[in-house]
Amino acid sequence: xxxPKEPVIFFKSTTxxxxxxxxxxxxxxxxxxxxxxxxxxxxxxxALYVSREDALDFVAGYxxxxxxxxxxxxxxxxxxxxxxxxxxxxxxLGPFLATPDEIxxxxxxxxxxxxxxxxxxxxxxxxxxxxxxxWLGTSAxx
Amino acid sequence: xTLLPGDVISTGTPAGVGLGMNPxxxxxxxxxxxxxxxxxxxxxxxxxxxRISDAGLNAPHNVHxxxxxxxxxxxxxxxxxxxAWRILPGKGFLIHEGANEALGQVGGxxxxxxxxxxxxxxxxxxxxxxxxxxxxxxxxxxxxxxxxEAAHFPTATLV
Numbered sequence: 001x002x003x004p005k006e007p008v009i010f011f012k013s014t015t016x017x018x019x020x021x022x023x024x025x026x027x028x029x030x031x032x033x034x035x036x037x038x039x040x041x042x043x044x045x046x047a048l049y050v051s052r053e054d055a056l057d058f059v060a061g062y063x064x065x066x067x068x069x070x071x072x073x074x075x076x077x078x079x080x081x082x083x084x085x086x087x088x089x090x091x092x093l094g095p096f097l098a099t100p101d102e103i104x105x106x107x108x109x110x111x112x113x114x115x116x117x118x119x120x121x122x123x124x125x126x127x128x129x130x131x132x133x134x135w136l137g138t139s140a141x142x
Numbered sequence: 143x144t145l146l147p148g149d150v151i152s153t154g155t156p157a158g159v160g161l162g163m164n165p166x167x168x169x170x171x172x173x174x175x176x177x178x179x180x181x182x183x184x185x186x187x188x189x190x191x192x193r194i195s196d197a198g199l200n201a202p203h204n205v206h207x208x209x210x211x212x213x214x215x216x217x218x219x220x221x222x223x224x225x226a227w228r229i230l231p232g233k234g235f236l237i238h239e240g241a242n243e244a245l246g247q248v249g250g251x252x253x254x255x256x257x258x259x260x261x262x263x264x265x266x267x268x269x270x271x272x273x274x275x276x277x278x279x280x281x282x283x284x285x286x287x288x289x290x291e292a293a294h295f296p297t298a299t300l301v
Contacts, residue, residue, distance in 0.1 A: 007153075007154070012152075024169065026169065026170075026171045031168065032160070032161070032166070032168045033168050033169040034159050034160040034161050034168055034169070035159060035160065035169065036155035036159055037155055037156070038152045038153055038154065038155050039152070039153050040150050040151065040152035040153070041150065041151045041152070041153070042148065042149070042150055043145045043146065043147055043148065043149040043150070043151065044147055045147060046144060046145065046146055046147065047144065047145040048143075048144040048145070050145075058145065060147065060148075063150070065150075065152045067152055067155060069159075069161075071160075071161050071166075071168070093150065111156060113158065115169070116264065116267070117263070117264060117267045119158075120158045120159070120160075121155070121156050121157065121158030121159070122156075122158065123156030123157065123158070124156075125153075127156055128153060128154050128156075129154060130153070130154060132153055135151055135153045135154075136145075136151055139143065139145060139151050140143065140144070140145045
């Protein structure tokens, strides 16, 4: 897959939110439900026109997220990615929120994901194409 | 867009998603089917077995406190279903009815679970994934529901 020039922003619906240990419900017609371990940022202050340098000042904390995605809904039907990203239960968050003082460098966090005990993702936030500040700045840039 | 307190922005994911595998691999509905799971009864010392689920019982069933330490769930006898467990080809679980304590019979809800084919660690992992807690806590927190796929109600006696 070609690297994007800037972070690809899309919405996930609030109805996709669930707890970290809740079951994943595979929606009707789904055939390609996929996993994505991610670091999510919880905003702490109203933010608009935020520069990349100031972005982390607006962070309330960090939380674990699995960005479940149905790939055929997301990529094979045109339109927006939201179709493949916003099914019920597709956005587990948690179980805890780490405040910025608890994480010395969000750019150096191990991140991993296992499916039925089998490691599928094993990386670090150091390998991210766009760092957390860039994601935040892009979201609040206009 | 203006970001407000409480908004959540997730960031990118590293390599290893199913889409990127060759061939792609995706999640399937349903729990893993295990080759065999045995349920029986286990009572160690004077501690009553903690019940994981009341599934399969007609009413809450207190485990008899006088059962001897070291009692083996495999010492049941009776009919074609000797033993407190039963193999169900192609099925996941068997939960059997508790026997009649008043008649000196014993039986129980759960306790002995055996998974064949070296899948025991997977089974524990699935319990943990399902319940969100390590398996010793599952019974205490009553967080797990089991579905009965088949049930047999043996008349069992301690031998």
